[in-house]
Amino acid sequence: MQGTIRITIVAGFEPLRVGLSRMIAAVPDMHVSAEVNDFAELFASGALTESDVFLVDVEALNGADRGSRANVTEWLPALKVLFLGSREDARVISPDDLPAYMKLDTVGFVLKDGESARLIEAIRLIARGLFVCENDVIKRIITRLTHWASYTDGADSDQQLTERETGVLALVAKGFSNREIAQDLFLSEGTVKAHISHIMAKLNADRRTDLVRFAFATGIVPLTEDADANSGRR
Secondary structure, X not given: OOOOEEEEEEOOOHHHHHHHHHHHHOOOOEEEEEEEOOHHHXXXXXXXXXXXXXXXXXXXXXXXXXXXXHHHHHHXXXXXXXXXXXOOHHHHOOHHHHHHHHOOOEEEEEEOOOOHHHHHHHHHHXXXXXXXXXXXXXXXXXXXXXXXXXXXXXXXXXXXXXXXXXXXXXXXXXXXXXXXXXXXXXXXXXXXXXXXXXXXXHOOOOOHHHHHHHHHHOOOOOHHHHHHHOOOOO
């Protein structure tokens, strides 16, 4: 079928995968060439060379094991990929991930709760080699990078955190009090206070909230744990 866009769907949630397949099957210029649960199944199939666009549920990427992620890094640069996720999914993107995304032939990100017509149009744009991304997602990514850049630039590169300090910082970001950190790490509260003082000095931080932002911005604590850090736990 000349002019038909061949699409592979990568989604572990069966209702989502089936729904996407049925929706795309109803579009005259599109054809679902493969449906797979995850990247391990994708690499075991022949879909990598038989599809024009890869429609990927972000959950499938987040759940990929180390081996699959290595394969993704190897294969993605030659592929046109449209990620399908939520507004929250952009929060787990690390600055370290961006070089891999930048190497993609074409990359896009659309929301799961968007209209079907918008998704279909996004697939067509990706197939043509154009970048597609929701405004809200772009804002989140830019905010993420801005925080990361400001904190990494502000930190003294000659004063790297020790393993113990990183552990303390992670617990601070999760909302632990000094007493809770001491109990969790089997330290005295005085030692915990000393660690926090050293961390703040190394990062040029003035407040505890600065440490929380740094921990999330640099990936010491995954952004998916943001809700825990903001829950007011003391």
